[in-house]
Amino acid sequence: MFKEAGGLQQVHDFNPGEENGLFWTVPIPTNSVHADLEEGTAALTLSDFLIDDYGNLGNALSGGKEIGTAKLSLHVTWSGVIERFRASQPGLPTPFKAKGFKTKATMRWSALETIGGVTHTVSGDKNSADFGLVAKEKNGVFFPRPDDENDDGGNDN
Amino acid sequence: MGQIEEDFHSIWRGRFGDRAVGHDHFWERALSRRQFLGAAVASGAALSLPGMVPVVAQAASGSSLPSGPSLPNPIEGGTHVPRLIPFYFPTAPNPAGSTQVVAAGTGDGSTIRDFSGSIGVSEFPPTGVASDPFSGGKFWAADIRFMKGLYVGRDKARHHGTFAFI
Numbered sequence: 001m002f003k004e005a006g007g008l009q010q011v012h013d014f015n016p017g018e019e020n021g022l023f024w025t026v027p028i029p030t031n032s033v034h035a036d037l038e039e040g041t042a043a044l045t046l047s048d049f050l051i052d053d054y055g056n057l058g059n060a061l062s063g064g065k066e067i068g069t070a071k072l073s074l075h076v077t078w079s080g081v082i083e084r085f086r087a088s089q090p091g092l093p094t095p096f097k098a099k100g101f102k103t104k105a106t107m108r109w110s111a112l113e114t115i116g117g118v119t120h121t122v123s124g125d126k127n128s129a130d131f132g133l134v135a136k137e138k139n140g141v142f143f144p145r146p147d148d149e150n151d152d153g154g155n156d157n
Numbered sequence: 158m159g160q161i162e163e164d165f166h167s168i169w170r171g172r173f174g175d176r177a178v179g180h181d182h183f184w185e186r187a188l189s190r191r192q193f194l195g196a197a198v199a200s201g202a203a204l205s206l207p208g209m210v211p212v213v214a215q216a217a218s219g220s221s222l223p224s225g226p227s228l229p230n231p232i233e234g235g236t237h238v239p240r241l242i243p244f245y246f247p248t249a250p251n252p253a254g255s256t257q258v259v260a261a262g263t264g265d266g267s268t269i270r271d272f273s274g275s276i277g278v279s280e281f282p283p284t285g286v287a288s289d290p291f292s293g294g295k296f297w298a299a300d301i302r303f304m305k306g307l308y309v310g311r312d313k314a315r316h317h318g319t320f321a322f323i
Contacts, residue, residue, distance in 0.1 A: 001294035007283035011292040016323055020224075021311075022231050023242040023322075025268045025304075027222040030319045033305045035275045042277045044303045044321065051323065072323075076301050078277050087262030093233035094270045098262070105279040107301060113291075120290065124297040127285030131247050131260050133278040139232065140271035141309055 001122065010056040012122065014072055014111065017052060035134060040101030042078040042134045049073070053113060068115035070122075078134045080104035085135055095143040100135025104128065226312035229269035229320070244268050244322075247280040247300060267304050268322050274306010 003009035016026045028046065035042035048071040054060035055067040082102045089096055110123035138144060223229075235245035236252050245251040245264035257264040259278060266278040283298035302322035310316050 001287050001289055001292070002283055002296045002298070003293050005284065005296050007296075007298060011289065011294045014323065018242050020228055021242070022228065022320075023244045023268055025231075025320050025322045027224070027228070028303075028319050028321045029222070030305070030317075032321070033275075033277070033303045033319050035277065035303075035305065037275055042275070042303070044277060044301065046321065049323075074301070076277070076279055078279065085262065089263060089265070092257070092265065094265060096265045096267065098266070098276070100276075102260075105277075105281075107279065107281055107285075107299060109297075109299075115291065118291070122289040122291065122294065123287065124299075125286040125288075127281055127297070129279040130282045131278070131280040133247075133259070133266055133276070135266070135276055136274070137265075137267055137276050137304075138273045139265060139267055142271060142273035142307070 001124070012113075013054040013056050013060050014051050014070060015054065015060055037100060037134065037136050040078070040081040040103050040134050044076040045074070047073045048112075051111075053111075053115070068113050070111040070113035072109065072111045074107060074109035076105060076107040078103045078105045078132050082132075085133060087135075090143065094140050096137060096139035097143055098135040098137040100133065100137075103132040103134055105132030223310070223316060223318045227310045227314070227316055229308040229310055229316075229318070230271060232265055232268060232270045235264060247278055266302060268302065269304055269308060269320060271309035272304060272306060273308070274304060276305075277303045 001010065001012040003011055015024045018024065020026065032046055033042065033044050051070055051072045052066035053068045053070055054064060080103055082104065085098065085100050085102050087098045106126055106128050108124060108126040110121060112119065112121055231242050233243060235243045235257065245257065245259050245266065247259045247266065249258065251257045251264050259266045266276050279301050281299045283296050285297040287294050287297045303319065305319040307315060307317055
């Protein structure tokens with residue numbers, strides 16, 4: 001979150017850290033995500049998700065301490081197909097194949113945060129993404145071999 | 158400034174311009190911390206901070222979430238710091254100056270590897286209106302993703318799970 005438009009004067013940076021060996025990626029309950037890959041729609045909902053606030057990206061990436069802890073609730077929806085999406089990158093260190101849709105997406109969120117013993121609510125009004133993607137993907141050991149009859153991660157079938 | 162720091166710095170400049178970030182040695186310190194974390198992961202060391210666990214969400218679901226050896230491995234490639242945790246920005250080249258971009262189909266939107274399932278990627282610009290009477294924030298931005306499906310964990314076993322990049 002920023003004090004000024006365009007990403008200036010950042011005052012909150014909510015992220016779950018890297019301590020689990022993944023980059024800002026955490027397990028969530030399965031029912032948090034509903035996706036229809038045939039229609040190109042999906043929704044992600046989190047409620048009261050415990051997360052740290054590092055204040056700004058600089059502090060987060062430089063190993064600084066969190067400034068507070070929050071219960072984050074958010075709702076993201078993907079819908080409104082823009083175009084079909086297909087990718088196959090066998091040469092990458094982790095090869096991947098994907099098939100789906102570029103879509104519109106919207107998100108709204110709120111957080112009940114405690115900073116220095118003071119609890120307050122911050123929130124973000126609904127806004128539209130400048131990029132959205134919903135796809136079926138296979139990467140790494142699941143990257144399809146040429147003779148894989150079950151390959152549905154990017155073929156035309 | 159080395160190549161790694163330059164990659165991050167270039168992406169930051171692309172998104173937010175030339176304004177200063179943190180202290181004078183911010184990018185170097187960022188690398189040092191990531192090297193430490195990466196080394197811990199590579200050695201199998203378990204790092205656990207209670208604040209990082211989604212306790213409330215987990216309790217609400219009534220089921221346990223993957224942890225420790227049943228967690229997936231991170232992808233390789235992209236904005237890559239050797240021995241550390243790489244990823245791909247959705248609309249910026251990974252690494253800076255390359256042609257690997259998620260939006261172009263040349264970069265991976267998933268942050269976990271050995272994965273087969275559904276993904277959602279969304280990038281929101283810093284134009285969202287925010288309410289923050291405590292700190293005075295007025296605008297928000299975000300990169301939010303999900304990955305749901307089958308994966309091979311660090312224990313070499315296959316698991317089903319759902320993950321969010323926040």
